[in-house]
Amino acid sequence: MSYSKKSIIEALHRTHGMIFLAAKEIGCAPVTIYRHAAKDKKIQDIIDSYRGQLIDKAELKLEQAVLNGEPWALNLTLKTIGKSRGYVERQEVTGAEGNDINLHVIYDNKPDA
Secondary structure, X not given: OOOOHHHHHHHHHHOOOOHHHHHHHHOOOHHHHHHHHHXXXXXXXXXXXXXXXXXXXXXXXXXXXXXXXXXXXXXXXXXXXXXXHOXXXXXXXXXXXXXXXOOOOXXXXXXXX
16 A cells, blocks of 8 residues: 555654654554655654654753752763763773774793793
């Protein structure tokens, strides 16, 4: 069965870019919408726009939680956005400016005494 660009776009708008809900609404598999989005920039732009808005809304809530001093929000913010300032639980070892580290291994071929 073929689904029109118009029906997919309308379903994406009604579901705020939620692919699985849009697919259920028009009676297709989610992969159908993914395939259409891969071929049609307008469909992909609609999905991206709604996802971007969702992330922005989540960031506003995160900001409010940080301002309220909620420990989970402070921790999350420092571990993600503050990562470049050293707030990480693991250390990343890289060369200068994030480049690879060059190692030079020297073997001692002397027999043990």
